[in-house]
Amino acid sequence: xxxxxxxxxxxxxxxxxxxxxxxxxxxxxxxxxxxxxxxxxxxxxxxxxxxxxxxxxxxxxxxxxxxxxxxxxxxxxxxxxxxxxxxxxxxxxxxxxxxxxxxxxxxxxxxxxxxxxxxxxxxxxxxxxxxxxxxxxxxxxxxxxxxxxxxxxxxxxxxxxxxxxxxxxxxxxxxxxxxxxxxxxxxxxxxxxxxxxxxxxxxxxxxxxxxxxxxxxxxxxxxxxxxxxxxxxxxxxxxxxxxxxxxxxxxxxxxxxxxxxxxxxxxxxxxxxxxxxxxxxxxxxxxxxxxxxxxxxxxxxxxxxxxxxxxxxxxxxxxxxxxxxxxxxxxxxxxxxxxxxxxxxxxxxxxxxxxxxxxxxxxxxxxxxxxxxxxxxxxxxx
Amino acid sequence: xxxxxxxxxxxxxxxxxxxxxxxxxxxxxxxxxxxxxxxxxxxxxxxxxxxxxxxxxxxxxxxxxxxxxxxxxxxxxxxxxxxxxxxxxxxxxxxxxxxxxxxxxxxxxxxxxxxxxxxxxxxxxxxxxxxxxxxxxxxxxxxxxxxxxxxxxxxxxxxxxxxxxxxxxxxxxxxxxxxxxxxxxxxxxxxxxxxxxxxxxxxxxxxxxxxxxxxxxxxxxxxxxxxxxxxxxxxxxxxxxxxxxxxxxxxxxxxxxxxxxxxxxxxxxxxxxxxxxxxxxxxxxxxxxxxxxxxxxxxxxxxxxxxxxxxxxxxxxxxxxxxxxxxxxxxxxxxxxxxxxxxxxxxxxxxxxxxxxxxxxxxxxxxxxxxxxxxxxxxxxxxxxxxxxxxxxxx
Numbered sequence: 001x002x003x004x005x006x007x008x009x010x011x012x013x014x015x016x017x018x019x020x021x022x023x024x025x026x027x028x029x030x031x032x033x034x035x036x037x038x039x040x041x042x043x044x045x046x047x048x049x050x051x052x053x054x055x056x057x058x059x060x061x062x063x064x065x066x067x068x069x070x071x072x073x074x075x076x077x078x079x080x081x082x083x084x085x086x087x088x089x090x091x092x093x094x095x096x097x098x099x100x101x102x103x104x105x106x107x108x109x110x111x112x113x114x115x116x117x118x119x120x121x122x123x124x125x126x127x128x129x130x131x132x133x134x135x136x137x138x139x140x141x142x143x144x145x146x147x148x149x150x151x152x153x154x155x156x157x158x159x160x161x162x163x164x165x166x167x168x169x170x171x172x173x174x175x176x177x178x179x180x181x182x183x184x185x186x187x188x189x190x191x192x193x194x195x196x197x198x199x200x201x202x203x204x205x206x207x208x209x210x211x212x213x214x215x216x217x218x219x220x221x222x223x224x225x226x227x228x229x230x231x232x233x234x235x236x237x238x239x240x241x242x243x244x245x246x247x248x249x250x251x252x253x254x255x256x257x258x259x260x261x262x263x264x265x266x267x268x269x270x271x272x273x274x275x276x277x278x279x280x281x282x283x284x285x286x287x288x289x290x291x292x293x294x295x296x297x298x299x300x301x302x303x304x305x306x307x308x309x310x311x312x313x314x315x316x317x318x319x320x321x322x323x324x325x326x327x328x329x330x331x332x333x334x335x336x337x338x339x340x341x342x343x344x345x346x347x348x349x350x351x352x353x354x355x356x357x358x359x360x361x362x363x364x365x366x367x368x369x370x371x372x373x374x375x376x377x378x379x380x381x382x
Numbered sequence: 383x384x385x386x387x388x389x390x391x392x393x394x395x396x397x398x399x400x401x402x403x404x405x406x407x408x409x410x411x412x413x414x415x416x417x418x419x420x421x422x423x424x425x426x427x428x429x430x431x432x433x434x435x436x437x438x439x440x441x442x443x444x445x446x447x448x449x450x451x452x453x454x455x456x457x458x459x460x461x462x463x464x465x466x467x468x469x470x471x472x473x474x475x476x477x478x479x480x481x482x483x484x485x486x487x488x489x490x491x492x493x494x495x496x497x498x499x500x501x502x503x504x505x506x507x508x509x510x511x512x513x514x515x516x517x518x519x520x521x522x523x524x525x526x527x528x529x530x531x532x533x534x535x536x537x538x539x540x541x542x543x544x545x546x547x548x549x550x551x552x553x554x555x556x557x558x559x560x561x562x563x564x565x566x567x568x569x570x571x572x573x574x575x576x577x578x579x580x581x582x583x584x585x586x587x588x589x590x591x592x593x594x595x596x597x598x599x600x601x602x603x604x605x606x607x608x609x610x611x612x613x614x615x616x617x618x619x620x621x622x623x624x625x626x627x628x629x630x631x632x633x634x635x636x637x638x639x640x641x642x643x644x645x646x647x648x649x650x651x652x653x654x655x656x657x658x659x660x661x662x663x664x665x666x667x668x669x670x671x672x673x674x675x676x677x678x679x680x681x682x683x684x685x686x687x688x689x690x691x692x693x694x695x696x697x698x699x700x701x702x703x704x705x706x707x708x709x710x711x712x713x714x715x716x717x718x719x720x721x722x723x724x725x726x727x728x729x730x731x732x733x734x735x736x737x738x739x740x741x742x743x744x745x746x747x748x749x750x751x752x753x754x755x756x757x758x759x760x761x762x763x764x765x766x767x768x769x770x771x772x773x774x775x776x777x
Binding site (some may be wrong): 079106213 | 387413452458708
């Protein structure tokens with residue numbers, strides 16, 4: 001919503017980027033932090049001056065991320081990204097537990113359940129929220145204590161699970177609650193302690209930081225041990241091996257601070273976009289329940305998602321059909337399918353507004369979308 | 383006076399040419415390289431594929447043989463565990479996993495982890511020059527059906543090179559897979575993975591003047607080597623390594639590989655000169671210093687220096703703030719224990735405790751090498767001049 005930018009110098013040959021949930025544009029403050037970190041030579045594990053400088057910056061970033069997300073610094077484990085953070089929680093803390101995994105989770109979680117582990121799906125309702133009575137029943141079933149995986153905000157629809165309620169049920173049954181907050185962190189208040197999550201994953205590049213860093217946050221005052229996915233020289237308290245990518249981590253911390261200190265109110269723009277799309281026949285998936293302020297899933301009945309994407313790409317808009325990981329492969333959404341939307345699951349696109357979206361971008365999109373919905377011929381961006 | 387950085391084996395500074403590419407990539411690349419349905423994602427994907435070609439070219443590999451990871455630690459884990467687990471899952475009776483006593487911690491740890499899964503780890507000794515003797519490997523291979531052998535091309539503390547051609551032929555003969563950790567060797571010594579009998583090879587960006595947070599695993603296609611991934615998810619990197627690829631880091635990594643390829647001969651000659659200048663300057667000031675495994679074939683950029691018998695490396699290090707070196711690998715440097723690598727080569731605990739790792743780099747000048755030698759000699763003399771402290775009375 002950076003309307004102070006001079007519209008006249010805007011380069012209209014560049015596509016309008018509305019795919020923030022795939023990756024957010026880099027925030028300037030994150031870039032500054034990265035460059036500062038890149039100027040330090042040392043390996044954070046070395047004991048000489050250069051190493052200690054790097055270590056100090058690493059620990060500062062750790063303190064920041066931990067404080068902002070509500071855990072003790074020793075319980076912030078840096079990883080290469082959100083996928084690894086999710087997987088680390090499942091492998092490292094889920095041993096001997098039976099997995100209860102939300103139907104609409106990201107592939108990193110759905111497919112990241114350790115091989116051989118007992119796994120059952122948690123169904124969602126037609127709005128995309130987990131059915132609490134089914135969760136309760138699953139938790140009450142006999143067997144090993146459960147490891148529950150439910151995301152805070154869905155990457156395709158933005159739908160929020162009622163995590164506080166989920167956490168209460170998990171506590172009652174002695175279950176571990178792991179929350180994938182990759183889409184939520186930086187876009188809404190996320191506090192591990194207040195949420196009642198036992199572990200929480202986030203990713204740097206989904207909050208406007210660089211790609212290449214993520215974090216796993218663990219609840220509790222005492223450092224929490226976990227079995228690593230891969231070890232090396234004992235970094236991250238033996239929980240994750242490998243030299244820490246300091247610039248990417250410093251960028252993550254700076255992006256999180258910037259996102260929380262300078263929040264963008266994207267809701268009016270999203271609502272504008274949504275209402276305009278609905279007016280030309282689009283169905284908003286997950287409408288009617290709390291959602292992320294930047295995300296909307298728009299289904300156009302009878303129109304294949306792939307065709308819509310190609311059309312919008314030619315018109316100069318970057319949007320997607322589902323998560324980026326699978327976007328090259330299929331345009332059929334497991335998320336919308338789980339919500340019981342039937343054929344619409346192959347007819348929806350995801351529009352996700354980046355932190356620096358401008359009102360004019362949304363207006364252009366709305367016009368282009370309306371033309372597409374009306375089935376008009378190709379109209380190139382001016 | 384700025385500190386003299388002689389610890390490039392721990393991590394290298396980003397080459398300015400790499401930094402320029404990084405900055406440009408950061409400015410241009412906004413997309414997720416896996417969002418292949420729109421222009422921004424396609425641009426990012428193109429950047430990743432260019433980097434893949436540059437990494438492949440440095441190693442003499444095909445682009446399709448390069449899997450990107452977060453770094454060499456992850457690559458080593460993926461190679462060793464992934465290959466062993468894949469064989470086991472597909473009913474192979476091969477349970478032995480062989481590595482060497484002087485390997486990096488993350489390799490030793492990967493092998494140790496497999497012990498808990500029913501594999502049989504075997505740690506080979508090295509000769510006094512730090513080399514694996516072919517007949518020692520051959521015997522270990524003959525004793526039991528072996529799944530994977532992991533041997534680093536160059537050691538991270540001594541720079542000692544292994545004879546991968548000879549060792550690899552033995553591994554291939556035994557029907558096992560050879561993995562090699564190239565974290566130190568890649569870009570420093572010429573490697574042609576298509577002629578070497580190597581199945582898997584790990585490489586790190588930040589050890590060759592690229593950014594931290596990127597690495598790669600070479601996975602041979604002919605004959606095809608199959609792996610079980612460490613973790614699953616979005617299925618990126620042909621299912622072998624899930625997670626969004628950091629396009630800009632990989633662009634920097636690719637550029638670093640390209641520079642290493644073109645500058646390798648020049649870098650090598652320069653580092654050999656820096657080492658010679660350092661030793662020539664140090665010798666007269668501090669007689670009795672020895673380079674560990676001096677007679678072995680070694681990388682030009684890493685040498686392990688053993689101080690005269692009356693000096694302990696940790697004490698000299700403590701009074702040498704202007705010169706940044708290490709006692710061993712960075713990962714274990716917090717322990718300040720003598721090096722297990724040197725002890726494996728037959729050095730006594732005391733001899734290992736007298737040794738320092740020095741690793742100058744591409745941008746270290748010969749003048750800096752002289753200053754470094756002076757600084758070390760001065761620190762040694764200072765330690766000698768300090769009367770030994772009385773032991774603290776027992777509490």
